[in-house]
Amino acid sequence: MGLYQLLEPSERTAIIEPNGRVSSFADLHRESGRLGGYFHRQLGVGGRVLLMQPVGIDLYNVVVGLFAAGATGVLVDPSAGYRRVRETLQRIGVRGVVGPWWAQALRLVFPELRGGSAYLGGLGATSYARAVGGPLPQRFDEDTPALITFTTGSTGRPKAVARSHAFLVAQHRVLSQHLGLGPGDVDLATLPVFALSSLASGATVVFPDSNLRKPASVDPGRVLPQMRAQGVSHVTASPAFLAPLARELLKHGDTYQNLRGCFTGGARVSASLGRDLCIAFPRARVEVVYGSTEAEPIAALDVRASIEAMEVGEREGLGALVGTPVPEIEVRVVRPGTLDAADVGEIVVSGPHVNRRYWDDPEADAANKIAEGHVVWHRTGDTGRLDAQGRLWLVGRVADMVGELHPFPLEIRAERVPGVHRAALVDAGGPVLAYEGDEATAELRRATGIDRVLRVDRVPVDPRHNAKIDRAKLRAMIGSPR
Numbered sequence: 300m301g302l303y304q305l306l307e308p309s310e311r312t313a314i315i316e317p318n319g320r321v322s323s324f325a326d327l328h329r330e331s332g333r334l335g336g337y338f339h340r341q342l343g344v345g346g347r348v349l350l351m352q353p354v355g356i357d358l359y360n361v362v363v364g365l366f367a368a369g370a371t372g373v374l375v376d377p378s379a380g381y382r383r384v385r386e387t388l389q390r391i392g393v394r395g396v397v398g399p400w401w402a403q404a405l406r407l408v409f410p411e412l413r414g415g416s417a418y419l420g421g422l423g424a425t426s427y428a429r430a431v432g433g434p435l436p437q438r439f440d441e442d443t444p445a446l447i448t449f450t451t452g453s454t455g456r457p458k459a460v461a462r463s464h465a466f467l468v469a470q471h472r473v474l475s476q477h478l479g480l481g482p483g484d485v486d487l488a489t490l491p492v493f494a495l496s497s498l499a500s501g502a503t504v505v506f507p508d509s510n511l512r513k514p515a516s517v518d519p520g521r522v523l524p525q526m527r528a529q530g531v532s533h534v535t536a537s538p539a540f541l542a543p544l545a546r547e548l549l550k551h552g553d554t555y556q557n558l559r560g561c562f563t564g565g566a567r568v569s570a571s572l573g574r575d576l577c578i579a580f581p582r583a584r585v586e587v588v589y590g591s592t593e594a595e596p597i598a599a600l601d602v603r604a605s606i607e608a609m610e611v612g613e614r615e616g617l618g619a620l621v622g623t624p625v626p627e628i629e630v631r632v633v634r635p636g637t638l639d640a641a642d643v644g645e646i647v648v649s650g651p652h653v654n655r656r657y658w659d660d661p662e663a664d665a666a667n668k669i670a671e672g673h674v675v676w677h678r679t680g681d682t683g684r685l686d687a688q689g690r691l692w693l694v695g696r697v698a699d700m701v702g703e704l705h706p707f708p709l710e711i712r713a714e715r716v717p718g719v720h721r722a723a724l725v726d727a728g729g730p731v732l733a734y735e736g737d738e739a740t741a742e743l744r745r746a747t748g749i750d751r752v753l754r755v756d757r758v759p760v761d762p763r764h765n766a767k768i769d770r771a772k773l774r775a776m777i778g779s780p781r
Contacts (some may be wrong), residue, residue: 301366301367301441301445301464301467302366302445302464302467302468302471302495302496302499303331303366303367303469303649304361305471305499306324306327306328306498306499307324307328307501308324308325308327308328308760309323309324309325310323310324310325311323311324311482311501311503312324312448312503313326313327313359313498313504314327314355314356314359314498314503314504314505314506314562315503315504315505315529315654316355316356316506316510316767317506317507317508317509317525317689319694320355320356321514321764322356322359322360322503324498325764327359327360327498328363330678331359331360331361331362331364331366331367331377332364332367332435334360334361334364334365335364335365335366335367335368335435335473336362336368336433336434336435336628337364337366337433338368338370339367339368339369339370339433339434339435340366340433341394341395342368342370342395343369343370344368344369344370344436344439344443345370345371345443345444346370346394346395347370347371347372347373347391347392347393347394347412347444347447348365348370348371348372348393348395348396348397349373349375349384349387349388349393349395349396349397349412350362350372350373350374350375350397350398350563351375351396351397351398351399351402351405352397352399352402353398353399354491354506354511354667355504355506356758358473358491359495360499362446362495364481365445366445366464367435368435368436369436369439369700370479371443371444371445371447371461372397372446372447373387373391373393373446373447374446374447374448374449374491374492375387379620381408383449383457384405384409385409385411386456386457387449387459387689388409388412389411390459390541390658390659390660391410391447391459391717392411393412393518395412396412408445408524411443421660429551438654439713440462441444441464441465441468442463442464442465443463443464444461444463444658444771445461445462445463445464445466445467446461446462446492447459447460447461447462447610447658448460448492448592448593449592450593456529458657458660458663458667459591459657459658459659459660460592460654460657460658461657461658462654466474466651466652466654468596469494469627469651469652470496470652471495471499471500472627472652473625473627473628474493474496474596475496475499475500475598476590477596477599477625478496478497478500478533478535478560478562479504479560480482480496480497480501480533480560481499481500481501481502482500482502483502484497484499484500484501484502484503484532484559484560485502485503485505485529485530485531485532485534486503486505486531486532486533486534486535486720487505487506487507487522487526487531487533487534487535487536488504488505488506488507488535489507489509489511489514489534489535489536489537489540490535490536491511493535495666496505497533497696502533505526505529505531505568507522507525508521508522508525509521509540512762513765514536514537514539514764514765514766515537515539515540515543515638515760515765515766516765517540517544519542519544519546519547519548520547521648522544523548523555526555526557526558527555527557530557531557531558532557532558532560532598532729533558533559533560533561533562534558534560534561534565534605535562535588536562536565537563537564537565537764537765537766538563538564538565538566538567538568538572538764538766539691539760539764539765539766540765541561541563541576542572542575544579545572545575545576545578545579546575546698548579549575549579550604554578554579554580554581555580555667556581556582556726557577557582558580558582558583559583559584560583560584560586561569561576561580561583561585561586562586562588563576563586563587563588564587564588564589564596565695565763565766565767566589566692566761566764566767567707567711567764567766567767568587568602568619569609569613569618569711569714570609570610570613571590572607573585573587573602573605574611575604576600576602577603577606584601584603585601585602585603585620586599586600586601586602587599587600587602587620587621587622587651588661589621589691589693591621591679591681592654592676593653593654593667593677594628594648594650594653594654594679595652595677596625596654596739597621597625597628597630597646597679597691598621598622598623598624598625598630598691599621599625600620600621600622600623600690600723601622602761605620608620612692613712613715614715615710616708616709616711616712617684617692617708618683618684618692618693618694618695618705618707618708618711619692619693619707619711620690620691621683621690621691621692621693622637622690622691623688623689623690623691624689626690627650627651627652628645628648628649628652628653629648629649629650630647630648630685630691631646631647631648632644632645632646632647632685633647633685635646635678635682635697636669636678636743636748637641637669638669638671638676640649641686643681643682643683643684643694643705644683644684645678645679645680645681645682645697646679646681646682646683647669647676647677647679647707648676648679648689648691649674649675649676649677649678651709653675653677654677655668655675655677656668656675664679666678667680667709672746680696680697680698681693681695681696681697682694682696682700682705684694693707694706694707695707699724699725699770701724701725701726701730702730704724704730706723706724706746709732709747709749710722710723710724710732710768711726712746713732713734713743713746714746715746716739716742716743716746717737717739718736718737718738718739719734719735719736719737719739719743720734720735720736721734721735721736721758721760721768722734722735722743722758723758723768723770723772723773724749725770725774725777726774727774727777727778729750729751729752730749730751731751731753731777732747732749732753733750733751733752733753733754733755733758733760733773733776733777734752734753734754734755735754735756735757735758736754738754739754740752740754753777753779755773755776759772759773759776
C-alpha cells in the first residue's frame with residue numbers, strides 16, 4: 300500500500316492556499332491520477348524527477364501523481380542554492396524537472412537536466428500532461444523510493460534519504476497515532492513532507508501566508524487572521540515560526556482559542572517559549588516533537604505537563620528535555636560509533652520508520668549506520684541521556700563537543716542571563732561562547748565558567764528551520780581555523 304491510496308476522493312476540502320485557491324480531496328484524486336498516468340508513461344516505475352514546484356495545490360497534485368505512477372520525486376530543500384542543486388543532480392540522476400517557468404530555465408543552467416523527458420512548466424504544460432495522461436501501473440514494489448529528500452548538511456555534505464512507499468506509510472501511521480489528526484481538523488502546514496501525512500489522515504491543509512523558506516520571517520499580522528478565518532485547529536512548525544505568533548498574541552493580551560494541537564521541533568525549545576505557547580494557545584496540546592530527516596518522530600514531550608521539569612533542567616544544566624520515545628521506535632544512548640551503553644552519549648534509534656541506508660552513499664552508511672544482526676541502528680549524531688522516567692534529554696551534537704563540554708547546558712545557562720537572546724559554544728582553539736543581545740560578558744563568564752566570551756551582532760542559524768545554530772558559519776565569523 301502507498302500513501303496515495305489513503306487519500307479518499309471526497310468533496311471535503313483538502314488544501315487551501317494563501318490566495319484562497321481551494322482543492323477538494325476529489326480534485327486531488329482526479330488531478331493526481333491524470334498526472335500519474337503521464338509520469339508513468341514518461342518516467343516508468345522508479346524514474347526520478349526533480350521537484351521545483353512551489354508549495355501549494357499543484358505541488359501535491361504532482362507528488363501524489365508521482366506516487367501513483369511509482370516514480371520518485373526528488374525534493375531539494377527550499378533554501379538550497381546553486382551548489383546544492385548541482386550536487387543533487389549529479390548524485391541522484393534525474394530525468395526531468397517539475398516546476399514553473401523559472402524551474403524550466405534550469406535546463407539552461409544545469410547540463411544534467413538537458414534531454415530529460417518529463418517537464419512541466421506552468422498551468423498550460425500541466426494541462427497538457429493531464430490531457431495526454433496514460434494508464435497507471437497495476438502494482439509495484441512498496442520498497443520503491445517515493446521521495447528522496449536531504450539532510451540539512453549542518454555537519455557535512457547533505458545526505459540523500461530515500462523514503463520508500465512502505466517507509467512513508469510506516470511514518471504516517473506513527474504520526475497519525477501521535478498527532479491525532481483526522482477529518483474535520485484544519486492543519487496549518489509549514490513542513491511539506493508532514494503535510495502529506497495530514498492529507499492522508501483526512502485533515503484539511505492550510506498553507507500559511509508566509510515565506511516557508513524563512514520561518515523566522517513570519518508576519519503574525521498576516522498569519523493569525525488567516526488562522527482565524529480558516530478555523531485552523533493544528534499547527535506543526537519550527538520554534539522560529541511559532542515564537543512570533545505567541546509574542547504577538549501575548550503582547551495584546553490575546554489568545555487563539557481554536558488551536559487544539561501545537562507541535563514544534565527542529566531545534567531546541569526553551570521552557571520560556573513553551574510557557575508562551577501554552578498561554579497563547581490555551582486549549583492546545585503543546586508538544587515538542589524530536590526527530591530527524593532519517594527518523595521522524597523519535598520522541599515527544601507534553602509541554603504543559605513538563606514546564607517545571609524543563610525549567611529545573613535548564614537551571615541545573617541537564618540540557619533540553621524532548622520527552623518520551625514513541626512506542627514504535629527503540630532508543631539507546633551509547634558511546635559514539637558503538638552500541639556500548641553510556642550514561643551520556645550518542646542517541647541511536649531503530650524501527651520501521653527509521654531510514655536504514657542512504658541513497659547510493661556507502662561512505663555515509665558506514666559513518667551513520669550500525670548493524671546488529673538484522674537490525675540497523677541509525678546514529679542521530681545527537682548526544683543526550685535517558686533519565687529515570689525514561690525521558691530523553693539532549694545536550695548537543697557529537698560533532699559540536701568542545702573537549703568534554705556539551706554545548707546545550709552551557710548555552711541554556713547563557714540564555715537565562717537577562718538581555719541575552721541567543722548563545723553558542725564553539726571550538727576556536729578552545730571553548731568560545733558567542734552571544735547576541737545586550738552587553739553581558741562578565742555575567743556570562745560567571746554563569747558558564749567560560750573565559751572567552753564574545754558578543755556578536757548575530758548568531759547565525761540554519762536556513763531550514765531558522766533556529767539551529769550554524770556553528771560552521773559562526774566559527775568562520777570569529778576566525779576559527781576549524
